[in-house]
Every structure is written in structure tokens, then in C-alpha cells.
Amino acid sequence: MSRFTLADLEQRVKERAKASADVSYTRRLLDKGVAHCAKKFGEEAVETALAALDEDRGRLIAETADTLYHLLVLLEARGVTLAEVEALLETRTKKSGLDE
Secondary structure, eight states: OOOOOHHHHHHHHHHHHTSOTTTOHHHHHHHTOHHHHHHHHHHHHHHHHHHHHHTOHHHHHHHHHHHHHHHHHHHHHHTOOHHHHHHHHHHHTTSOGGGO
């Protein structure tokens, strides 16, 4: 099983964000602005949901990877870190989702 983590992906996004748009798809996305990044994330999320309905495991895994990447690009565009999201998730583990 892979040891590549979401933190690793976040770091890769941060590194690629510093590169030239000539060589970095991440930089190109960021240069188009938050709205474009949000749209790309939404498109990937819908593709993930559709892949789940198709019951195609391989496609679901691939679309999930795309969704996670685009989510991290969107967070980068807004200056939000994965650690901030994880901290909030940790607080939520202290109560039932039914209480929210």
C-alpha cells in the first residue's frame, strides 16, 4: 500500500504553485483564480459521484484522486491549509454527526 499522503499532495501543490505556468498545471489553475479552481473542483466532485454510481472501482479511485488534488488546489488558492481542515475535523470527532 502506498505511503503517499494528503499532506504529501498538499506539499506538492505548494511546490508546483511556485513554478512557472509554462511547466505547472497547478500554477495555471491558480493563475485563473479562485472561481476557476472552485469550478474544477466541482466538476471533479460530480465525476467522482458518477463513478461511484457506475460501480466502477478503478474509475472511482481515479476520480477521487482528481477530486482530492483539485480540492487542495482550491484550498491553496484561498490560503487554507490541510492542517486547518484537519484541526476542525478533530473537534468534530468529539460529538456525533447527528448533533450538528
